Amino acid sequence: MRHILRRRELVVDDWRYPGEEAAEGEPLIVPLAQLKDGLLQWQRRSGPLGARLGPVDLVEELVPLLPRLALVALEFPNPGDGRGYSQARLLRGRLGFRGELRAVGAGVRQDQAFLLTRCGFDSLEPAPGVDLEAVQRALKRYDVAYQPGAPQVELRRQRFEEPQVRTLRQ
């Protein structure tokens, strides 16, 4: 049983990866390459579908699939590889993805947690053995920021905003 953080809460992961035991209709996360190979098969599958991308994958490739996807998982193989932050911003920004965005891998740790959630990740799946409660606590290290970020991270103050947010508030 795998635990993850979803929207700041410690929960049991209800998603499965290929190779893990999954009942018919259970939520499944499929690597992008596999997804592209058997597109029709995956689209016909019942139950929620997720895609998993590595740092070199182009998020633009997901565009035709996005309406079918309930989750996108982006890999962080180590803490220094920051490509996933930009992939997330693209998905949440101009690609308009509103499903679950998950950060997964050895690069997902307490010291990255706040930045990850501000880029739009709403679930964090660190490497096995990582203290999830420490990650959860780390989300509260900052209550201010300069840049615009995901609305689900509540901040006391923020300096710069996105134009769309401003329009809404006016």
Added chain:
Amino acid sequence: MYRYDELDQALVDQRVAEFRDQVRRYLAGELSEDEFRPLRLRNGLYIQRHAPMLRIAIPYGLLSSQQLGTLGAITRRYDRGYGHFTTRQNLQLNWPALADVPDLLAELARVQMHAIQTSGNCVRNVTADHMAGIAPDEIDDPRPYCEIIRQWATLHPEFTYLPRKFKIAVTGSPEDRAASEVHDIGLQLRRSAGAIGFTVRVGGGLGRAPMIGQVIREWLPLGELLGYLEAILRVYNLHGRRDNIHKARIKVLVKSLGIERFRDEVEREWAASRAHAPQLTPAEVERVRAFFRPQPYETLADCDATLGREAAFQAWYRYNTRPHRIPGYRAVLVSLKAHGAVPGDMTAAQMEGLADLAERASFGQVRSTHTQNLLLADVPQRALYELWRELTALGLAMPNIGTLTDMIACPGLDFCSLANAGTISVARQIQQRFDDLDYLYDLGEIEIKMSGCMNACGHHHVGHIGILGVDKHGEEWYQISLGGSANGFTALGEVIGPSVAQHEVAATLERIVETYREVREEGERFIDTVRRVGLTPFRERAYAAHPAAA
């Protein structure tokens, strides 16, 4: 100057708390050395030869006298009573104990300072022209835009784990005193039909494979600044190389794609993501700009401050002061290049003394320059003589700005674990050989820039004379280049020939400048002679151990 509001202060305080926890976890064994490294680097902490090195940010080189005084006190309390100013306008401490660093940072935070992003693969301290706001040739003061960029870049959620470090410089004058063309992004302020904007250059940088930045956009309106920076950073973050540290800077990506393709990528990303880019509103620009209004100058007339004064003062006035936009004022360069001292080093007593002088004579502000000197920007001409006497007493009035001994040098092998060769002993050797001020004045304007390794912290590629320390079978040797320049007419120097042994450096330089004295035309600067006659005469003479008597 900019003063923190509650948001700025909270963010820095929260960063100190976070770093304190990171240090605690490392010391408790919860973080391995490898895990701790990227965390401490993002807060300016290196592990060096003798001890940790802490690099403190001085955003665009601007310090209040209170901040400078605090830095002096901090070097006494946590270090060995001195600090080292860098070519990126920051201050480095060489001897803090790791366990003390969180307390040190908390003291800095109390005077609105920090060490955030002074190292690591993230956006570094934004640098600017040290003459900002007072230069007679200025289009607009770059500092408000630097401060806006500083805030935007600080703990940026998307760009804290870039392929490699990222440096931005802003210049507000046609004469580029910020070396903006050798930065990852160089912004040159422009005014068009009353509106403020920038010419944007990208892909400049020194280090291995030095390159001059290329124009990616001739005109970027001010309001679009942050969105456009994000587009550049996003393309770089996604596509910059991460497999080889030596090919990870943005300049390598720009070169491999070509500037046209890189521009297309950025413009496409900018257009597509504009609706989600951080907004820079006119109100915010105005808020920040209000902190950089001109000082409350007195109405004064220009006077001849040197009239009837001794020759030593006249020399200092000529070499260490600069014209000011406002009548009756002068800008004063405080030389950190006294002969016998380490270039860029400053003692606690000097920091505290200068803080006091700035308080009395220059509106309580001091600036650091990318040439490792300091500047009192707004000194009434009538106060210059008294100021000179006090600077002299502090050992800060060496009248050598712009001359050969006003050299730039990185800390080198004595402190830095990356270096191949020492720079401090070579600087001393040069100071000893060129100790005659009349000779220095006769040579005129010559920039020596020295790095202890090819990472080029001493900017050797853009020195009129560049000196690069190399390791040759465990010995320290030095490669000499000529013809580099970073202001206005940016050029990379050319290596003149084989490297020379350490004890030969100053003697080789002497043969080079003697060649200049022989072939120069009336009033011709060293760099112009090099450009006119080329390297050959210098090369021939540099390696002649026993030059024929002329």
